[in-house]
Amino acid sequence: MEEQARRDKERVQFRADMLQWRREEREARELERQREEEEKQNRLEVLRNQVGVVAEADPERMMADTEAWRSRHLNVKFEFELQRPLYSINTYTDTQIVSDPRVRVEQALREAGLHHSQYAQEVLSVIKPPKPPRRDTKSTLKF
Structure with missing residues (x-):
């Protein structure tokens, strides 16, 4: 024990x-x-x-223009030249295109779903352009 x-x-x-x-x-x-x-x-x-931050508060400097802003606004003319198109385009405007009755009739036929029908071909062949085409644009080729 x-x-x-x-x-x-x-x-x-x-x-x-x-x-x-x-x-x-x-x-x-x-x-x-x-x-x-x-x-x-x-x-x-x-x-x-x-x-740590060692800069002192300078509200005048904070509200002043930056160097990048100044250089960009001094070269506005140069920037405008860069944004100008490389060549001019001589074409129709959208208002000139829409003013043509052939385009409006064709659009109405499309909305009605008839633009592939025989009726559409007959209607579009009857409509004349607002001005007759110039003589020098007519083709002499026969198809």
Whole structure:
């Protein structure tokens, strides 16, 4: 019985020692983590101080024109020249095209769904252009 009591005491003491050792290990890890966190915060603070704003407030400079704006507005003529078309186009305007009765009739036939019918061909062949075509544009080829 004494032997069993002694073993139990040893076992209880061993468990208490292990518990104490684990607690000390946990506290040591916590202290190490806190020390690393403090070092990290110190490094971040040093970095913040390095990149901190050192410019003074200058509302006049803030509201003034920038160099890019000034250079762009000094070269307005040059910019206009760049945006000009490379060549002029001699063609009809949209109002001239729409004023032609043939186009309006063809559009009405399309909306009605008749533009492929025999009726559409007959109607469009009867309508004359507003002005007769120039004589030099007529083809001499016979098809």
